[in-house]
Amino acid sequence: MSSWALLVLTVLLAGPSGVGAAAGNLEGAWLSEGTKWESPPTDTARGRFGYATVIYFGSDGTLLILECVVNRLHEHLGISHGDPQVVSLGTWRQKDDETVASFRLVERTVKLVGEQLPGTLEQVKVRRDRGGILRVNGKVYRRERGLDEDAAEITQAVRSRIR
Numbered sequence: 001m002s003s004w005a006l007l008v009l010t011v012l013l014a015g016p017s018g019v020g021a022a023a024g025n026l027e028g029a030w031l032s033e034g035t036k037w038e039s040p041p042t043d044t045a046r047g048r049f050g051y052a053t054v055i056y057f058g059s060d061g062t063l064l065i066l067e068c069v070v071n072r073l074h075e076h077l078g079i080s081h082g083d084p085q086v087v088s089l090g091t092w093r094q095k096d097d098e099t100v101a102s103f104r105l106v107e108r109t110v111k112l113v114g115e116q117l118p119g120t121l122e123q124v125k126v127r128r129d130r131g132g133i134l135r136v137n138g139k140v141y142r143r144e145r146g147l148d149e150d151a152a153e154i155t156q157a158v159r160s161r162i163r
Contacts, residue, residue: 008029009044011013014116014138015132018030026057026092026094026099026126026128026134027057027058027059028056028057028143028144028148028151029051029055029056029143029144029146029147029148029150029151030055030056030057030134030137030141030142030143030144031053031054031077031141031142031147032052032054032058032140032141033088033132033133033139033141033142034140035050035051035070037049037050037072038043038050039047043081043161047071047072047073047074048071048072048073049059049070049071049072049080050069050070050072051068051069051070052067052068052069052070053065053066053067053068053139053141054066054068054070054079054147054151055134055136055141055152056142056147056152056154057092058155060154061091061092061093062081062087062089062090062091062092062155062159063088063090063091063092063101063102063103064087064088064089064151064154064155064158065088065089065090065103066079066085066086066087066088066151066154067085067086067087068080068083068084069084069088069123075146076146077144077146077147078147079150079151079154080148083109083131084108084109084110085103085107085108086105086107086108086109087106087107087108087154088103088104088105088106088119088120088122088159089103089104089106089107089158089159090102090103090104090156092102092104092126098125099125099126099127100124100125100126100127101121101123101124101125101126101136102121102122102124103121103122104119104120104122105117105118105119106118106119106158106162107158107161107162115121118162121140124136129161134154137147137158157161
């Protein structure tokens with residue numbers, strides 16, 4: 001097979017997300033589908049924002065599930081650090097065609113009366129469709145490279161706080 005044909009085959013297998021579907025690589029940030037983008041309450045603010053869930057699969061097996069506000073300016077996304085967040089932390093592992101994530105609630109900006117943190121350990125199976133879609137507990141997520149850096153920083157900050 002020529003190197004050109006091999007390159008084309010690699011790109012086709014990678015799918016729209018740019019992550020190899022055949023390899024099932026999940027590393028990086030994934031944004032919940034169906035986020036409703038809203039305009040800020042003032043005319044002077046730029047961009048839009050939406051309440052979303054971000055799932056971050058670290059290359060070291062760390063998992064972050066973050067319910068947060070995501071800011072959007074044109075096509076650039078960022079996690080808002082000034083709005084409430086609900087943070088779950090755990091691990092993920094891939095074996096053959098199956099990915100299993102284990103996590104627990106570790107922080108929330110607005111605490112609930114009587115809630116004990118860290119929460120109970122939960123475990124879910126993660127499914128990756130060929131079209132670059134991730135399915136977790138019936139919810140759909142799409143790969144969002146623009147959130148990788150923010151999600152990695154938050155993961156490290158939370159890990160250092162809960163040790």
